[in-house]
Amino acid sequence: MDDVFDAIVVGAGPAGCAAAYRLAKEGLQVLVVERGKFAGSKNVTGGVLYGPVMNELIPSFSAEAPVERRIMHHVITLLSEKSSLSIDYNAGDSEKHNGFSVLRSRFDRWFARKVEEAGGIVATGLRADDLLWQDGRVAGIVAGGDNIAGRVVIAADGVNSLLAEKAGLGVKLSPDNVNQGVKEIIKLPPETIEERFNLSGESGTAIHFLGFCTQGVHGGGFLYTNRESLSLGVVVQLKTLVEHNLKGVDLLEGFKSHPTVRELVKGGTTVEYSAHLVPAGGLSMVPRLYTDGLLVVGDAAALVLATGRALEGINFALESGMAAAETVKRAKGKNDFTKQTLSVYEQLLAQSFVLQDLKTFQKSAQFLENARLYGVYPELACRLAERIFEVDGKPKKKAWQIMREEMKGKVSIWQMIRDAISAKGAT
Amino acid sequence: MSPMTIAERLALNKYDVDAEPHIHLKLEVCQKCDRSPCLYICPAECFKLREGKLSFAYEGCLECGSCRIACDKGAIEWSYPRGGFGVSFEYG
Numbered sequence: 001m002d003d004v005f006d007a008i009v010v011g012a013g014p015a016g017c018a019a020a021y022r023l024a025k026e027g028l029q030v031l032v033v034e035r036g037k038f039a040g041s042k043n044v045t046g047g048v049l050y051g052p053v054m055n056e057l058i059p060s061f062s063a064e065a066p067v068e069r070r071i072m073h074h075v076i077t078l079l080s081e082k083s084s085l086s087i088d089y090n091a092g093d094s095e096k097h098n099g100f101s102v103l104r105s106r107f108d109r110w111f112a113r114k115v116e117e118a119g120g121i122v123a124t125g126l127r128a129d130d131l132l133w134q135d136g137r138v139a140g141i142v143a144g145g146d147n148i149a150g151r152v153v154i155a156a157d158g159v160n161s162l163l164a165e166k167a168g169l170g171v172k173l174s175p176d177n178v179n180q181g182v183k184e185i186i187k188l189p190p191e192t193i194e195e196r197f198n199l200s201g202e203s204g205t206a207i208h209f210l211g212f213c214t215q216g217v218h219g220g221g222f223l224y225t226n227r228e229s230l231s232l233g234v235v236v237q238l239k240t241l242v243e244h245n246l247k248g249v250d251l252l253e254g255f256k257s258h259p260t261v262r263e264l265v266k267g268g269t270t271v272e273y274s275a276h277l278v279p280a281g282g283l284s285m286v287p288r289l290y291t292d293g294l295l296v297v298g299d300a301a302a303l304v305l306a307t308g309r310a311l312e313g314i315n316f317a318l319e320s321g322m323a324a325a326e327t328v329k330r331a332k333g334k335n336d337f338t339k340q341t342l343s344v345y346e347q348l349l350a351q352s353f354v355l356q357d358l359k360t361f362q363k364s365a366q367f368l369e370n371a372r373l374y375g376v377y378p379e380l381a382c383r384l385a386e387r388i389f390e391v392d393g394k395p396k397k398k399a400w401q402i403m404r405e406e407m408k409g410k411v412s413i414w415q416m417i418r419d420a421i422s423a424k425g426a427t
Numbered sequence: 428m429s430p431m432t433i434a435e436r437l438a439l440n441k442y443d444v445d446a447e448p449h450i451h452l453k454l455e456v457c458q459k460c461d462r463s464p465c466l467y468i469c470p471a472e473c474f475k476l477r478e479g480k481l482s483f484a485y486e487g488c489l490e491c492g493s494c495r496i497a498c499d500k501g502a503i504e505w506s507y508p509r510g511g512f513g514v515s516f517e518y519g
Binding site: 035036037038040041042043044045103104105106108124125126127143144159160162173174175178180182184185186226229231238241242245246247248249253256257262265266268269270271272273274275276277 | 428430431433436437439440443462464467468470471472489490491492493495496497505506507508509510511513514515516517518519
């Protein structure tokens with residue numbers, strides 16, 4: 001074997017594995033360096049893995065990969081302090097709904113094995129400490145005290161990408177463009193999950209919460225059904241936590257003890273507690289994506305879509321990994337790994353949903369700064385429902401009149417219209 | 428489900444603690460800090476005030492990096508634990 005790898009991928013998450021898998025399949029010599037004891041051991045998800053992108057890479061992966069449940073129900077739940085109001089979308093048997101809940105420690109480990117089966121080398125328990133430079137270009141990495149040479153390095157080292165930072169391409173993470181997710185895995189028997197969430201067999205549900213789960217501050221809650229557990233968490237903007245002296249774990253505890261959520265997790269046992277950051281600043285946060293001998297993919301490049309509906313990152317990671325692989329393949333064909341050749345990567349991302357979605361939703365980050373989204377509106381919606389459904393022996397009022405009464409002192413009609421207009425532009 | 432303390436939560440996770448801390452504090456900077464966002468921002472509560480002095484325990488670190496971003500005084504020298512060390516999520 002040549003002592004120079006065609007590509008060194010740092011990080012065995014979805015972005016890194018997608019890139020490495022594609023390259024190995026093409027017959028290129030690929031090394032994946034993963035600091036965790038095994039691939040996925042450092043990774044946490046608060047999202048759904050959608051099928052189409054993964055299918056493009058590994059057709060019918062869902063039969064083989066350790067996916068948890070097929071997400072056939074999408075629920076949006078607004079929480080006030082004591083009550084909740086849900087919108088429940090049930091996809092029935094629609095073929096279009098091919099999202100899956102996954103546990104990353106299992107899924108990523110499987111994915112890394114696929115890379116190995118394709119001929120790539122995955123070195124776990126090895127931290128990339130630094131970049132190796134030669135004549136002003138990236139020429140490999142320094143890991144475990146050794147210099148490892150590579151024609152190109154793909155930084156797939158996640159949201160805190162110290163490698164991209166060292167190359168001067170790092171995302172500028174700041175408290176206002178990063179969200180902190182804290183999460184619990186709660187064990188429950190599969191029958192209980194199916195009965196409680198109205199599921200049959202393999203189907204699953206994803207619930208997005210807004211309102212009291214974050215005590216009215218910038219962020220939201222989530223619940224995903226896995227086969228034999230629930231993933232329950234809150235994701236909050238770092239700036240908001242700091243400004244309000246709030247602890248993510250306290251929010252999670254409050255969320256868990258909300259009457260609505262309490263019923264959903266009842267009888268469960270917490271088996272894991274984790275935390276992770278999510279880059280949520282959208283397009284404005286995306287750094288330069290390549291330089292001589294280096295490409296940045298996935299979370300390391302802040303390729304996450306935050307629209308306020310849900311966070312979507314795994315697809316973006318996969319797609320960027322595949323685009324990086326395609327770029328490296330072409331560079332290898334020309335035996336030219338300079339930034340001129342590697343610029344293909346950005347073109348590929350611009351043609352794909354990755355940069356197009358980030359562009360479509362570039363106003364979302366600013367829109368999501370509006371505190372009324374997390375406090376006033378969920379509260380108002382729940383109050384409205386409460387008063388519409390209550391029967392108290394007094395004459396009833398029309399919904400609009402109740403609405404006006406409940407809005408008093410909290411939000412003006414003009415503010416509401418302005419918010420609706422900015423929502424139109426952002427979501 | 429009954430509430431849990433941070434210690435109880437961290438006890439659920441698997442760790443292989445490195446003898447070398449991966450995060451270092453410049454305590455002389457911390458002494459002058461009046462906001463201490465680290466006390467709130469760390470989901471593992473690695474930062475604690477003991478008799479008015481900031482102390483730091485890296486063993487339960489979840490490696491999220493929140494402290495690195497929240498501390499605007501540059502008091503935190505942050506890196507990941509060495510390969511194979513630190514937290515290992517079984518579910519993720």
